[in-house]
Every structure is written in structure tokens, then in C-alpha cells.
């Protein structure tokens with residue numbers, strides 16, 4: 001099968017189009033013919049070797065943790081999926097090797113859910129990792145309630161964009177940060193207010209309206225943004241991060257949590273239903289053919305995209 005994989009860690013030039021064997025399935029596994037693969041920042045972080053001490057890996061490593069496709073074969077213990085089902089999946093596995101930048105991928109039931117009927121395979125491949133991250137951060141970790149205030153950093157990005165939509169769907173008052181050119185986009189996602197973080201200090205803007213700070217801050221950027229986010233999280237509020245552990249902010253009167261997204265078939269099914277009900281939308285920044293994975297990584301590495309990047313297999 002055609003796959004884009006790496007034989008060693010390094011720059012974009014390490015991404016090679018290879019001819020690799022179609023993987024075999026065990027009884028609890030599903031073979032999926034991949035139609036589209038989502039591209040996420042974690043893909044180039046893995047490619048560079050930044051995660052090599054966190055996860056075991058086996059070369060050649062086929063990258064890609066987001067897939068949408070058609071079930072080709074199911075193992076004898078698989079009960080929830082059948083041949084020809086159209087699925088989408090968040091594909092993180094204990095060992096990094098068999099990813100989604102390939103014509104076939106082996107998955108377990110927990111990775112998969114039936115694809116929302118009203119989205120294309122390309123759109124479906126853009127959803128699982130980013131939407132599950134937002135769900136687990138905003139709902140599971142922050143436990144956002146209707147009527148609460150939330151500030152989402154990088155609201156125009158893949159994760160932040162789903163965070164805005166989920167928070168609005170829950171009935172929260174949603175603020176986001178983005179550069180000026182993306183404000184209309186973020187407002188259309190549901191944000192009540194968007195702050196151009198390059199022009200003003202977001203802490204000043206928050207304090208001018210909410211002197212006690214926000215109930216929840218969801219930080220998809222971190223670094224000095226995280227340090228300042230600690231200052232505008234309300235006493236008793238929640239600060240959730242996904243890039244860096246928020247420990248050590250020097251606040252004992254707020255709760256802080258780092259979320260690392262986990263596969264969750266039930267949550268992915270719930271997200272699929274929200275798409276079908278028109279409560280969530282995905283926005284494709286750019287779609288590339290598989291053999292242009294290097295260009296897709298270049299775009300992702302810019303950290304300036306609006307919405308999601310996808311590879312068509």
C-alpha cells in the first residue's frame with residue numbers, strides 16, 4: 001500500500017512516500033481503507049522526534065492520528081462495526097508506527113465512531129483529534145457550565161475552533177484570542193468577543209469587563225500566554241492547557257489541568273451526532289494529496305492556519 005512514513009526523525013524531507021505491506025488485523029481489530037487523514041501539529045512534533053521519550057516507536061513510522069475511511073475487514077471479537085461502515089477515528093496507539101497517512105490502517109473499536117452522515121471523508125478526517133481534545137478539555141477537565149465565562153487561546157486553530165463551538169453549544173459566554181484577520185471567522189464559530197492578542201494585552205481586556213477574571217481559561221498556546229492566563233482566571237476557576245503542564249503558576253485558589261487527548265469512541269459518537277444536528281461544523285484550511293505531505297507539514301508548522309489541514313489518500 002502507499003503510505004507516507006519516516007525511517008528516522010528529522011525535518012520535512014524525512015517524509016517519504018513508501019510502498020509498505022497492508023497491515024494484518026487481530027481479533028479485536030478493524031482494517032480501514034483510509035480515504036482522508038487529518039494533519040495535526042503532533043504529526044510534525046513526532047516527525048522531529050520531540051515525543052520520542054514519551055512513546056515507544058518502530059520505524060518505518062507512518063504518521064497521522066486522524067483518519068476517515070471505510071471498514072474493509074473486522075476481527076472476530078469486533079461487535080460494533082461491520083464491513084463497509086464509514087467511520088472516522090482518533091488513531092493514537094501505545095506504539096507509534098501504523099498511522100493514518102496510508103491506504104490502510106488497523107484500529108480498535110475505541111478509536112472509531114461512525115462518520116457523521118452530513119460531512120465528507122475529508123471533513124471527517126479533520127475532526128477526531130481536535131474535537132476530542134476540545135471536548136475533554138472544556139467538558140471533562142474544566143466542566144464548563146451554561147452561563148459561565150471562558151477565554152480560549154488560539155480560537156482560530158483546529159482545537160480552539162472546536163472549543164469555541166462546544167463552549168457556545170453549552171451556553172457559555174465565549175471569548176477567544178486571534179489575529180484581526182480571523183476575528184470574523186471566530187465570531188461565526190460562536191465567540192461573543194475576539195481579542196487581537198498582537199495589539200492589546202488580553203489580561204487588560206478581560207479585566208475591563210470581568211474584574212474577577214474568567215471562570216475558565218482554555219490555553220492552546222502556553223509559554224508566556226499561560227503565565228498571563230493564570231492572572232485572569234477567577235478565584236475558584238479552572239485553567240486547562242494542552243501544550244504545557246500548567247503547574248507552578250503560583251496560584252492555589254484555581255484548579256489547573258493538562259489534558260492529553262485520549263481515544264474515546266463514545267465521545268466521538270456524541271460529536272458525530274452534534275455534527276448531524278448542525279451544532280458543530282469543521283473548516284478545512286487546505287487539502288493536499290498524500291504525496292504532498294511535506295507541504296502539509298510546512299503549513300501546519302507555521303501555526304497560522306484557520307481550521308484544519310487534511311491529506312486525501
Ligand SMILES: NC(=O)c1ccc[n+]([C@@H]2O[C@H](COP(=O)([O-])OP(=O)(O)OC[C@H]3O[C@@H](n4cnc5c(N)ncnc54)[C@H](OP(=O)(O)O)[C@@H]3O)[C@@H](O)[C@H]2O)c1
Pocket residue numbers: 040041042129130133153154155156157158159160177178179180182197220221225241242243259260261300303304305306307
Ligand atoms: N495535549 C493534547 O492532547 C493536544 C491535542 C491537540 C493539540 N495539541 C497542541 O495544541 C496546540 C494547538 O493545536 P491546534 O491543532 O489547534 O493548532 P493549529 O490549528 O495549528 O493552531 C493554529 C492557530 O494558532 C493561533 N495562534 C498561534 N499563536 C497564537 C497566540 N500566541 N495566541 C493566540 N492564537 C495563536 C493562530 O491564530 P493567529 O494566526 O490568529 O495567531 C492559528 O489560527 C499545538 O501545539 C498542538 O500540538 C495538544
